[in-house]
Amino acid sequence: MYKELRKPFQYSRPDFKANGRAAGGKKKAKAKNMQSTLKRLWMYLSEKKGMLFLVVLMVVASSGLGLLGPVLIGRAIDHYIVTKQTQGLFLLLAGLAGTYFLYSLSSFLQSFWMIGIAQDTVQKMRNQMFRHLHSLPISFFDRRQHGELMSRVTNDMENVSSTLNSSVIQIFSSLLTLVGTVSVMLWMSPLLTIITLSIVPLMFAGLKWITNRTGVLFKEQQSNIGELNGYIEETISGQRIVKTFSQEQKVILDFMKKNKRLRESGFWAQTFSGFIPKLMNVLNNLSFTIIAAVGGIFALKGMITIGTIIVFTEYSRQFTRPLNDLANQFNTLLSAVAGAERVFEILDEKAEAKDESHAIEVKEIKGEVEFRDVSFSYEKGGDTVSGISFIAEPGQTVALVGPTGAGKSTLINLLSRFYDPDIGAIYFDGVESRSIKRASLRGQMGFVLQDSFLFEGSIMENIRYGRLDATDEEVVEAAKQANSDSFIHKLPDGYQTLLKQDGSGISQGQKQLLSIARALLADPALLVLDEATSSIDTVTELKIQEALKRLMKGRTSFIIAHRLNTIRHADQILVLHSGRVIEKGTHETLLKNKGFYYELNKGVKTT
Numbered sequence: 001m002y003k004e005l006r007k008p009f010q011y012s013r014p015d016f017k018a019n020g021r022a023a024g025g026k027k028k029a030k031a032k033n034m035q036s037t038l039k040r041l042w043m044y045l046s047e048k049k050g051m052l053f054l055v056v057l058m059v060v061a062s063s064g065l066g067l068l069g070p071v072l073i074g075r076a077i078d079h080y081i082v083t084k085q086t087q088g089l090f091l092l093l094a095g096l097a098g099t100y101f102l103y104s105l106s107s108f109l110q111s112f113w114m115i116g117i118a119q120d121t122v123q124k125m126r127n128q129m130f131r132h133l134h135s136l137p138i139s140f141f142d143r144r145q146h147g148e149l150m151s152r153v154t155n156d157m158e159n160v161s162s163t164l165n166s167s168v169i170q171i172f173s174s175l176l177t178l179v180g181t182v183s184v185m186l187w188m189s190p191l192l193t194i195i196t197l198s199i200v201p202l203m204f205a206g207l208k209w210i211t212n213r214t215g216v217l218f219k220e221q222q223s224n225i226g227e228l229n230g231y232i233e234e235t236i237s238g239q240r241i242v243k244t245f246s247q248e249q250k251v252i253l254d255f256m257k258k259n260k261r262l263r264e265s266g267f268w269a270q271t272f273s274g275f276i277p278k279l280m281n282v283l284n285n286l287s288f289t290i291i292a293a294v295g296g297i298f299a300l301k302g303m304i305t306i307g308t309i310i311v312f313t314e315y316s317r318q319f320t321r322p323l324n325d326l327a328n329q330f331n332t333l334l335s336a337v338a339g340a341e342r343v344f345e346i347l348d349e350k351a352e353a354k355d356e357s358h359a360i361e362v363k364e365i366k367g368e369v370e371f372r373d374v375s376f377s378y379e380k381g382g383d384t385v386s387g388i389s390f391i392a393e394p395g396q397t398v399a400l401v402g403p404t405g406a407g408k409s410t411l412i413n414l415l416s417r418f419y420d421p422d423i424g425a426i427y428f429d430g431v432e433s434r435s436i437k438r439a440s441l442r443g444q445m446g447f448v449l450q451d452s453f454l455f456e457g458s459i460m461e462n463i464r465y466g467r468l469d470a471t472d473e474e475v476v477e478a479a480k481q482a483n484s485d486s487f488i489h490k491l492p493d494g495y496q497t498l499l500k501q502d503g504s505g506i507s508q509g510q511k512q513l514l515s516i517a518r519a520l521l522a523d524p525a526l527l528v529l530d531e532a533t534s535s536i537d538t539v540t541e542l543k544i545q546e547a548l549k550r551l552m553k554g555r556t557s558f559i560i561a562h563r564l565n566t567i568r569h570a571d572q573i574l575v576l577h578s579g580r581v582i583e584k585g586t587h588e589t590l591l592k593n594k595g596f597y598y599e600l601n602k603g604v605k606t607t
Ligand code: ATP
Pocket: 003, 142, 143, 378, 379, 384, 402, 403, 404, 405, 406, 407, 408, 409, 410, 411
């Protein structure tokens, strides 16, 4: 995380695909373990057993009533219309109207209640997921692409939600309708039923032919949408880079190419999927013709009644629809199960290791920090940093310098206990870090990073983030100490000026000043400063240096330095190279040694 915060304008290609997927929508993935995922989903749903029972009741009722309608119509024809008997016809028609009314009511109730169950379920899952995400160790976030995680929290969850909302009911009711329709048809005329069902294989063959093609085409379309969205996101968040390298034309051309590809795949995917209703229509008409022709012959021979023919024509429509629905919904269901599986994978991730049972709370530390022979690697068997030993006395300033990848951020990650050493130990006021509760240790630390974390809210709220119970006066005092008060007063609404999440509206330097104010308010014993590399005007730079001096006074501070002239006064400079401290000392002694630091200062080597 630390690294992420330090890289404000990362032109992050790796996140690109995953982000695209997040924005791209429903990418159909197959569930690896369908059975256990369904079981787990059921565990959530079963908490609402009572409501589910009512939903099932309504589905059965609506399916039954849907079947009853045509039977009543057939009866009206056979018993009253053909025989020209009006007595009782109106009663039957009233019954028919009642049937359709109850059908609509039960359909409405089933979806109303099911939506309630689905929304409660995903609300609970979302809460669990979000809570769990915040209990996971930093190593988890370091391993994952953020776009992909976002996709799980939003896209996959939405997939589960929409499927629970409607598809589950639809599948259940389609199955019931299908079984019911065929049963009634068989009961009325087995022969005509078999003839009517003769179009089913034709329908399956047609559907299979189309879905085989649309499956591939939709996948292609989704991946093209994902790619396009990813590109849009990438170029918007990387606008600064696009502009500084004058890449606008290239970016537009690339976009047009991707957009063209999306157009192609979209055209064919939509065209082929548009064949499905047309095919169903043709088959419906075919079945209608078969029933009318064969049914007509049967009726003439007195084998069946006219009413039965009407019922069959109605039913022939009723069973092609659920078959079509089933084919469609099954795909959606599969992708929702895959989505749920991806959500559960996160829920199954191991939370950050609990504090040791004997771990203590630290209320106030003096600020002595010792690294004793610390080695650590992100990957097993590697050595990102090794044999690190140094002592920072309370109130001292320790500067970390070294080329990129030397391990400076890693030392800070270890200091903050985002990771623990593989070998050796870190001591705070002589107490081993593992014996201190993480939250209380982090509570003693303040961070001023290159990319100050600002959130949507007023300047007052943003500074108060350092200490939530601080009064307005304390916030203003901290801002004054951080040389921020004067620029805040010049803003339209002063301390109440609303900031956007990305902090747009104020300058890079002002953001740094605000984060210094925030750290001053938090009044931590230990400080981590990541010096800004981005160019800041000299006046603001001076203000920052002055505010930092005030902030660092009396606190043990660790500075990741990129410009060497700012660390001349550090009590200790640790020169890191390939994960080892190769030189250690003050600016003067290190210059005298004429080693790596000396070369860095001459500008021969760069950080
Ligand atoms: P820079 O000045 O460029 O930020 P740094 O000195 O802070 O570099 P580190 O970020 O500590 O260097 O990285 C040290 C090494 O560890 C590098 O080789 C880096 O690729 C690797 N590394 C950093 N973070 C991770 C991680 N989360 N997982 C695996 N390897 C990592």
